[in-house]
Amino acid sequence: MTSGVKNRTRQAIIDAAIDLLAGNPACSLGDIAAAAQVGRTTLHRYFAERADLLAAVGAEGGERLVRAATLADLERGTGAEALLRLCREYFDLGSLLSLMFSGQGGECWDSQDEQFLVRVIERGHNDGSIDPQLPADWVLSLLWSQLYAAWAYLGERKDSSRHQVLDLLTRTLANALAPGRS
Template sequence: MSKTPHLADMSPAARRTRRLIIEAGIAVLAERTSATLSEIAAAADVSRSTLHRHFADRNDLLAAIDAECRARFKRAEAAARLGEGSALDSLDRLAQEYLGLGLVLGLVFADNAPVDPDSWDDEDGDGGLAVVIEGGQREGDIDPELSTEWVDVTFWTLLFGAWLSLQGGMSRRDVAFQLSRTVRKAFGAA
């Protein structure tokens, strides 16, 4: 069990330091999931003892990073306005919003990924992506001959390819265009 103080009990300076450590953890672990706490502390420009005042151990820090990533995914889903317009437009907007998560995708797509969106409970019970896909198939917007599972896995595979292209030096604008075009052609009803 964590001995870390509750966020509401922290001073503004302590909250800023905690935020810096989490941000550094995301950046460092996105590059190398085996990075040490000392490397994360150095990236956050804090001492190892300061890191340990905020996070008892690596698991505590990873839990905080996971929670931050989950919050960012939720904000991306909200920004994608999944309930508005056609399902294909929603998938396209969601792909773009997820692509904008940047380093967070590095954590999701890394070998031995420290962040796994599949492990997050769907608090709202809306099923997110699956609901969009199934609704789009009923409305004739998404190819009904593709299974929901296939579209879901392919969506994430395309996102992984987009992220790899960004890492390879392709411009954000070009990647966004290619991703959008592929989503629309791959999933759109004929």
């Protein structure tokens, strides 16, 4: 029972850190503790230093990215279909990915991690579902920029639902990746 409470408390601190640091990389540990609904002393029992918390955020980030790729079932369907499924899974990781791209997310991603995405894009080139004139690094930039645009749009437009913005995102990417467009 005690280890379950400890795990939930630790997870609450990490989740709060991801959410707050994504919006304000300079937020204090006190702010994170308050958002996790724990005292600052409790936070320090789990994470003695800010660096320890960032390392835990990085580890959590890596787990969430792997889980998203697994849920996207990247081996199924065309390259474009797989990329769009992954985009849907990544959409719900907005705070984590924003944090990661700001350089505050710890070591949850490196250039080798993008290789699985490059393979999906190359599969799309080969199966004709992704315009072969679009280099893989361009498609990756397009993916990340459109995810960012979708998160920003959702945050700014209180009258738009998650579902509507996700539809806009996948429609935009599908059209941008489609072969035969000039």
